[in-house]
Amino acid sequence: xxxxxxxxxxxxxxxxxxEPAARLHLLVVDADxxxxxxxxxxxxxxxxxxxxxxxxxxxxxxxxxxTADILLVNxxxxxxxxxxxxxxxxxxxxxxxxxxMTATSSVNTAxxxxxxGASDYLTKPFAMDELSTVLDRAASSHATDTATRQLRExxxxxxxxxxMIGRSPEMEKIYRILxxxxxxxHPVLILGExxxxxxxxxxxxxxxxPNAQKPFLPVDCGSLAPTLIxxxxxxxxxxxxxxxxxxxxxxxxxxxGGTIFLDEIGELSLDLQAKLLRALQEKEVRPVGATHRxxxxxxxxxxxxxxxxxxxxxxxxxxxxxxxxxxxxxxLPALRDRREDIPLLAAHxxxxxxxxxxxxxxxxxxxxxxxxRHDWPGNVRELEHAIxxxxxxxxxxxxxxxxxxxxxxxxxxxARHAASAAGEVAAEAGAPEIKTLADLERxxxxxxxxxxxxxxxxxxxxxxxxxxxxxxxxxxxxxxDPLQDx
Numbered sequence: 387x388x389x390x391x392x393x394x395x396x397x398x399x400x401x402x403x404x405e406p407a408a409r410l411h412l413l414v415v416d417a418d419x420x421x422x423x424x425x426x427x428x429x430x431x432x433x434x435x436x437x438x439x440x441x442x443x444x445x446x447x448x449x450x451x452x453t454a455d456i457l458l459v460n461x462x463x464x465x466x467x468x469x470x471x472x473x474x475x476x477x478x479x480x481x482x483x484x485x486x487m488t489a490t491s492s493v494n495t496a497x498x499x500x501x502x503g504a505s506d507y508l509t510k511p512f513a514m515d516e517l518s519t520v521l522d523r524a525a526s527s528h529a530t531d532t533a534t535r536q537l538r539e540x541x542x543x544x545x546x547x548x549x550m551i552g553r554s555p556e557m558e559k560i561y562r563i564l565x566x567x568x569x570x571x572h573p574v575l576i577l578g579e580x581x582x583x584x585x586x587x588x589x590x591x592x593x594x595x596p597n598a599q600k601p602f603l604p605v606d607c608g609s610l611a612p613t614l615i616x617x618x619x620x621x622x623x624x625x626x627x628x629x630x631x632x633x634x635x636x637x638x639x640x641x642x643g644g645t646i647f648l649d650e651i652g653e654l655s656l657d658l659q660a661k662l663l664r665a666l667q668e669k670e671v672r673p674v675g676a677t678h679r680x681x682x683x684x685x686x687x688x689x690x691x692x693x694x695x696x697x698x699x700x701x702x703x704x705x706x707x708x709x710x711x712x713x714x715x716x717x718l719p720a721l722r723d724r725r726e727d728i729p730l731l732a733a734h735x736x737x738x739x740x741x742x743x744x745x746x747x748x749x750x751x752x753x754x755x756x757x758x759r760h761d762w763p764g765n766v767r768e769l770e771h772a773i774x775x776x777x778x779x780x781x782x783x784x785x786x787x788x789x790x791x792x793x794x795x796x797x798x799x800x801a802r803h804a805a806s807a808a809g810e811v812a813a814e815a816g817a818p819e820i821k822t823l824a825d826l827e828r829x830x831x832x833x834x835x836x837x838x839x840x841x842x843x844x845x846x847x848x849x850x851x852x853x854x855x856x857x858x859x860x861x862x863x864x865x866x867d868p869l870q871d872x
Contacts, residue, residue, distance in 0.1 A: 413454035414438040415445045453479045456524045461488045476503030483524040497830040531751045554724035568594035575711045576689040578718030581767030584689035592645040600644030603637045608650035626675025641684035652692035663707040721762040735773045756798035788858045835868040
């Protein structure tokens with residue numbers, strides 16, 4: 387019986403009993419009773435809880451009753467029923483890992499199975515150790531994807547502080563400080579790289595403070611000319627300069643007990659630094675062109691991505707103003723230092739975009755894993771833009787690696803290549819050589835184009851994929867001309 391399934395070169399090999407974590411459930415679907423029985427026997431010896439059937443209708447019933455962790459399904463030649471089951475399973479039970487079996491070695495069959503959602507592939511007859519390796523790989527992938535999905539859901543349901551998102555230890559520390567700082571009116575200095583959410587933190591401090599009903603007034607010190615910043619902060623009187631047709635109160639006055647957020651405070655000129663320091667010390671300002679002073683009552687929250695302490699040493703930032711602003715210091719962590727918050731942040735942005743477009747979006751497991759590996763030099767702002775781009779380019783509700791920005795796609799491809807290299811090392815150590823689905827897909831696409839003498843549109847048609855998908859794949863491979871590049 388086993389000879390109908392397994393190659394004779396490993397008939398003497400019998401796998402040792404294993405102990406898969408949580409005893410995964412395997413469903414074997416094959417009309418050939420001998421094949422079905424042999425696969426079930428080997429899987430059971432590896433510690434899997436196995437069910438098997440030769441009927442596709444019964445397979446669907448078994449899946450509805452208790453979804454299998456792994457589906458091992460045969461793809462009979464000349465029929466699409468097996469592929470239809472694969473597609474149906476990945477649609478209804480995306481957490482189920484699917485391994486396709488076939489008696490043909492056609493690469494197109496492997497590509498088609500992969501397009502329908504299969505994660506691995508076996509060609510009959512296969513060795514017992516090949517089946518064992520593929521099952522172990524599916525079990526490992528299932529465990530990783532399940533853990534990622536559970537983490538994503540747990541973090542999605544978790545609460546941050548106000549509009550702030552994150553449950554990492556670094557963010558928990560920020561929350562503890564904010565809950566105390568918000569109740570006072572002391573100045574706060576927020577430090578952190580661009581894109582870490584400094585203004586969001588400032589707004590949270592204001593929202594949870596005693597004067598939350600008062601105005602929150604942001605000033606971008608890096609984008610306004612010094613004269614405009616002075617007018618904005620201190621106000622001016624009629625006739626103070628050309629165009630001043632009426633008097634106007636400055637933000638420090640109009641805040642009326644609210645919060646002034648001085649973003650990029652490190653960009654202020656030394657002259658303005660001196661005027662701001664005097665206003666904070668004396669709690670009054672002199673509007674531009676005026677001879678009188680006006681009392682002020684406002685909380686100051688400042689932020690910068692620059693090293694103010696170093697600027698003080700160089701003389702480009704006033705030491706007395708630095709100490710006046712630095713009563714409470716908050717340093718926001720970079721996104722690369724709180725990677726466990728990435729799934730929660732991604733879910734937050736996807737939920738917002740889904741509501742805006744009345745269309746549900748979700749990240750594929752590979753896309754999320756790639757996001758977790760990326761260093762995000764632009765921090766949360768870069769993550770938000772990456773997800774917005776992916777939703778704009780995606781052809782469906784699932785955002786794949788190819789929908790992400792180029793630098794993330796490259797990171798994902800590097801991970802694929804690393805996994806492939808690891809497989810080659812394992813093969814050299816005695817493990818059977820099994821090509822990844824990504825490699826099979828690449829061979830199918832390039833082979834089709836070369837066979838058709840470079841006709842990409844006809845190749846896409848024969849492969850059953852869109853021309854946009856084909857061009858995107860070629861870009862991922864870094865191949866401009868398949869007839870010349872290897």
